[in-house]
Amino acid sequence: MKPSKETIPQLFEAALSGQRRSLGKLLTLIERGGEIADTVAGLAHQKAGSTHVIGITGAPGSGKSTLTGRLIELFSQAGHNTAVLAVDPSSPLTGGAILGDRIRMDDLTDENSFIRSMATRGHSGGLALAVPAAIQLFDAVGYKPVIIETVGVGQVEVDVAGAADTTVVVVTPGMGDAVQANKAGLLELADIFVVNKSDRPGANDARRDLDLMLDLGHISGLEEKTGYRPPIIMANSLEGTGSLEIIEAIENHANHLKSTGSIKVRQEQRTLMEIQNRVELLIGAAAKEVLATEFGQAKIDAVLDRTTSPAEAAKSIMNSLLND
Amino acid sequence: MSGQQYRVILAKLGLDGHDRGIKVVARILRDAGMEVIYLGLRQTTGSIIAAAEEEDADAIGLSMHNAGHLTLGPKMTAALNDAGLDIPLIIGGIVPDEDVEELLKSGVAAVLGPGASAEEVVLTVRDTISARDET
Numbered sequence: 435m436k437p438s439k440e441t442i443p444q445l446f447e448a449a450l451s452g453q454r455r456s457l458g459k460l461l462t463l464i465e466r467g468g469e470i471a472d473t474v475a476g477l478a479h480q481k482a483g484s485t486h487v488i489g490i491t492g493a494p495g496s497g498k499s500t501l502t503g504r505l506i507e508l509f510s511q512a513g514h515n516t517a518v519l520a521v522d523p524s525s526p527l528t529g530g531a532i533l534g535d536r537i538r539m540d541d542l543t544d545e546n547s548f549i550r551s552m553a554t555r556g557h558s559g560g561l562a563l564a565v566p567a568a569i570q571l572f573d574a575v576g577y578k579p580v581i582i583e584t585v586g587v588g589q590v591e592v593d594v595a596g597a598a599d600t601t602v603v604v605v606t607p608g609m610g611d612a613v614q615a616n617k618a619g620l621l622e623l624a625d626i627f628v629v630n631k632s633d634r635p636g637a638n639d640a641r642r643d644l645d646l647m648l649d650l651g652h653i654s655g656l657e658e659k660t661g662y663r664p665p666i667i668m669a670n671s672l673e674g675t676g677s678l679e680i681i682e683a684i685e686n687h688a689n690h691l692k693s694t695g696s697i698k699v700r701q702e703q704r705t706l707m708e709i710q711n712r713v714e715l716l717i718g719a720a721a722k723e724v725l726a727t728e729f730g731q732a733k734i735d736a737v738l739d740r741t742t743s744p745a746e747a748a749k750s751i752m753n754s755l756l757n758d
Numbered sequence: 759m760s761g762q763q764y765r766v767i768l769a770k771l772g773l774d775g776h777d778r779g780i781k782v783v784a785r786i787l788r789d790a791g792m793e794v795i796y797l798g799l800r801q802t803t804g805s806i807i808a809a810a811e812e813e814d815a816d817a818i819g820l821s822m823h824n825a826g827h828l829t830l831g832p833k834m835t836a837a838l839n840d841a842g843l844d845i846p847l848i849i850g851g852i853v854p855d856e857d858v859e860e861l862l863k864s865g866v867a868a869v870l871g872p873g874a875s876a877e878e879v880v881l882t883v884r885d886t887i888s889a890r891d892e893t
Contacts, residue, residue, distance in 0.1 A: 435765075435814045436844060436891055455843070458814035462765075529763070530788035537798040540805055548812055553793050555763070 435462040442470065446477045449575050454548065457575055461550050464567045467560050475567035481574035486688055489598030490583045491620060496604045497630040498583050499538035500671040501680070505581065506539060506547045508681050517548045517577035519568050521561070521584045524553040531555075535583060548577060562711045566597055566704070579684075597704060599697065600687045602626045602680065605644070607636035621647065624664050626683045628676065632668040641666055662690050717755065724751050764887055767815040769797035769806050771822070771830050779851060779872075780821035783879055790880040803837035810838075810845055816887045817867075822851040828860060835865035844893075846886040850874070 438445065438459060448456035460478075464471045488505075492498050502518055509516045520535035533551035552568070554561050565582065572580045582598060603624035621644075629640045644666050651657050665683045669676025691697035724730045733751060736742035768784050770777060777799055784794045795813045797806065810818060820834060831849055838845060846867035853861065858869045867886040870879060 435816065454808075455811045455814075458811050462814040466763075524793075525788060528789050529791045531793045532784050532788050532796055533793060534796040534798070536809060537796060540797065540801075540809075545808075549809075550812055551793075551795050553763075 435459055442473050443477070446474070449571075450481075452575075457548065457571070458550070460571055461552075461568055464571065465552060465555070465564050467563065471563070471567065475563075475570065478567065478571040478574040482570035483573065485569075485573040485577065486579040486600065486684075487569055487598045488579050488581045488684060489601040490581060490604065491585070491601065492604030492628075492630075493606070493609075494585050496606045497671045498585075498604050499535040501604060501628065501630060501669065501677070502535075502581055502583050503539035504671050504674050504677040505681065508677055509579065510544055510546045514579065515546045515548075515577050516579060516581060517572035517575075518550065518581045518583060519565065519572070520549065520551045521565070521582065522551065522553055523585065524555045529555065548572070562593055563708075563715070566708050569597065593707075596623070596707065599691060599700060600625045600684050602628055602684070604628045604630050605640055606631045607634045607640050609640055625662070625687045626680065627664055627666040628669050628680060629666060630669050630671055630676075632670050632676065637668065641668065660696075661694060662687070720755050721751055724754060729754065764792045764816045764883070765795060765813060766792055766817045766819060766883060767795045767797060767806065767809055767813060768819045768821065769801040769809075770799050771801055771803065771806065771820050771834060772824070772826060773800065774822065774824035774826065775799060776823035776851075777821070779823065780819075783819065783821070783850060786876045786879050787883060790876075792880075792883070803834055806834065807837055807841045807843065810843060811841075815845055816890075817846045817848060817883055819848045819850060819883070822849055822853065825852070827851070827853050828857055831861045831866050832864035839865070844890060846890050848882060848886060850879070 440448070440456075442463070445456045445460050449460055460474050463474050490498050490502055499520065502520075506516045506518065518539070520533065522531060522533050522535065524531040531553035533553060535551055536549055539549060550568070552564065569580050569582065601623050603620060603626070605627065607629070627644050629637055629644070631637070648657070648663055652663070657663050665686075667676050667679045667683060669680065671677070691700065725734070730751065733742065733747040737744050737747050766787055768780055770780060784796050787794050795809065795815065797809055806818060809815070818834075820831070822830065827849060831847075835847055838847060847865070848868045848870065849861060849866050850870040851872070853869050853871060861869055867890075868882045870882055874882075
């Protein structure tokens with residue numbers, strides 16, 4: 435971004451009035467982190483709180499972006515302005531990234547939608563702050579719904595999926611058998627399952643395995659606790675089949691969240707996570723500072739000499755932070 | 759990583775299916791630590807402008823292998839001007855030497871030919887962005 439002459443409140447006002455370029459710039463500021471990002475996030479937070487956040491996640495190549503494109507198209511036809519945050523990994527070696535999600539969506543988007551690609555930039559902590567802030571910014575500006583799209587691997591992605599009201603997990607035929615489907619992880623987070631590329635062999639097996647997994651959740655009592663059984667939708671995003679059913683399922687889930695009051699619980703959990711992430715980052719930064727002092731070096735040396743354990747050293751550094 | 763992470767849009771404008779070169783350039787820029795927003799084939803000036811605004815791009819790279827550069831290059835710079843976007847446009851691909859001057863005159867920031875090395879590509883992108891930031 436070119437160094438801007440406009441102040442942050444000016445950019446924010448312009449974004450509120452519908453100026454896309456200003457919104458683009460604010461998103462850049464959020465991505466960069468630091469004090470300025472906090473200011474932007476603070477302004478957004480005051481006006482946010484009414485959008486529905488949809489997380490779309492699944493393995494690379496499962497058709498998430500194409501599906502997202504379809505959903506944008508349908509939401510737009512229904513008169514909604516959709517914003518998409520497409521998160522893709524940065525190279526751990528160079529920090530660079532190729533963000534190619536837009537090419538699957540471009541044909542289906544119009545001036546009512548806004549797509550932003552975001553690289554993970556190698557620091558999960560930063561992303562954990564940037565994603566909620568970007569969602570709130572979209573929310574404040576009036577985009578409803580907001581879609582976050584991530585590759586469903588790793589802790590970061592699970593966290594990001596946790597930032598959504600409705601999490602859609604996209605699987606494809608050939609993902610593995612029922613045992614795989616029962617492993618803990620992303621599948622547990624799903625509010626809606628989509629078996630994409632359903633024209634391929636094995637699509638019905640994938641559906642059956644997921645169904646079986648959900649049955650076990652029924653037996654184990656999980657389903658009773660939530661009062662909700664995730665639907666499994668067969669789709670072919672390339673052709674657009676199944677997209678309407680997915681929208682319906684999202685609406686059903688949103689209604690379920692509202693009628694049971696779990697939307698409040700989710701929002702509270704999300705808020706708690708956001709504050710906790712921020713506190714952890716602040717403590718982490720403060721701890722780094724202490725470690726760089728003589729006191730910190732003495733602790734490092736003591737651990738190297740084996741006169742103190744790493745855990746003891748960490749505790750005394752924490753105590754010094756608390757007594758500051 | 760510094761606060762300044764360059765974000766570059768790469769696209770092919772109009773009817774031109776030769777996308778080997780643009781894929782190589784995308785990889786070169788990624789490996790130089792930049793974030794490449796890859797738009798791919800059959801873009802319009804409008805779709806590129808929309809992407810540039812939403813992605814807050816620092817530069818736009820157009821790959822041209824259909825001899826349309828003298829028509830499409832100036833069209834793109836005009837579209838950027840009309841939109842009030844101060845984002846440098848770099849054209850790469852098959853551009854005869856005698857056409858380079860005309861493209862630069864129309865507001866294209868730099869032209870990279872088929873002989874450009876990876877270093878040259880990266881330097882050109884970095885230089886055009888920092889030149890813009892200083893204005």
